[in-house]
Amino acid sequence: MAGQTVNFKLNGEEIRAAAGWTIWQAARAAGVFIPTLCHHEALHPFGACRLCVVEVEKDGKKTLEAACSYPAAEGLSVETETPRVQKSRKMTAALLLARCPSVPLIRELAARLGVAEDSLPLKGRAEEACILCGRCVRVCREAIGKRAVSFAYRGPQRRVSAPFGEEAPDCIGCTACVFVCPTGAVKAVRQDNRLRLSPWQTELPLLSCSACGRSFAAEKVLRHLHGLQKASFDPETLCPVCRRKQVGEALEKVSKLGKAGSFPPGKEQKQFKH
Ligand code: SF4
Numbered sequence: 001m002a003g004q005t006v007n008f009k010l011n012g013e014e015i016r017a018a019a020g021w022t023i024w025q026a027a028r029a030a031g032v033f034i035p036t037l038c039h040h041e042a043l044h045p046f047g048a049c050r051l052c053v054v055e056v057e058k059d060g061k062k063t064l065e066a067a068c069s070y071p072a073a074e075g076l077s078v079e080t081e082t083p084r085v086q087k088s089r090k091m092t093a094a095l096l097l098a099r100c101p102s103v104p105l106i107r108e109l110a111a112r113l114g115v116a117e118d119s120l121p122l123k124g125r126a127e128e129a130c131i132l133c134g135r136c137v138r139v140c141r142e143a144i145g146k147r148a149v150s151f152a153y154r155g156p157q158r159r160v161s162a163p164f165g166e167e168a169p170d171c172i173g174c175t176a177c178v179f180v181c182p183t184g185a186v187k188a189v190r191q192d193n194r195l196r197l198s199p200w201q202t203e204l205p206l207l208s209c210s211a212c213g214r215s216f217a218a219e220k221v222l223r224h225l226h227g228l229q230k231a232s233f234d235p236e237t238l239c240p241v242c243r244r245k246q247v248g249e250a251l252e253k254v255s256k257l258g259k260a261g262s263f264p265p266g267k268e269q270k271q272f273k274h
């Protein structure tokens, strides 16, 4: 409930958190760092990577829990750096390194946690970059309201893909998946007036600016935005640069009018009122 707080122990210190916060949110507010990978603040917690595990003591029992999704609650005792926590994070990093041996973020993480390159046999393709964090799937559903991609298969075959591994008909080319992907596994390339998204194997035509002619956004994404604003779609759209220029020119005109004395309302207009 709004305004309510809970008190619990974090690394031996009594802290206060807003009701409804996760342990990770409470720790961050208290200045305690807990590493995350699949978590993104704009998205619902998913608890996929287990990098954020902490040791939680509740009713006399100690368990490892994902801090990004475990709710902060009255009377908990949470430790963020115990040997059990460190061992678990190391194992997570070793598994990720075995899956994605060439991803810089994973290599850095493994090095920071003291995981040797060959600690586990290589499980993925050398060029595998997806850690199955699900950020792309969640941003598409939660933020955009689409279902362009989803998880497919189980076990070692598990991956994120468009339906049937073909072009994603639901993709509008917003590229939100590119922005939230922590490893760079999702890529968007603009070429020949088309936007190509990989690994979704999806291509979308780009709309050209009616002023400068440069292609700047997928038509589907602009239609989607206009739909949200309940405004009709005008294909004669300006790119952001030309729109800013147009606004700048309009402001300049207004300021010139102001200097010439006819704006803001001058004498004549006041007289007109009487
Ligand atoms: S493609 Fe990127 S965002 Fe999507 S699951 Fe894989 S690593 Fe996560």
Ligand code: FES
Pocket: 035, 036, 037, 038, 039, 046, 047, 048, 049, 050, 051, 052, 053, 066, 067, 068, 069
């Ligand atoms: S960041 Fe918490 S499980 Fe991934």
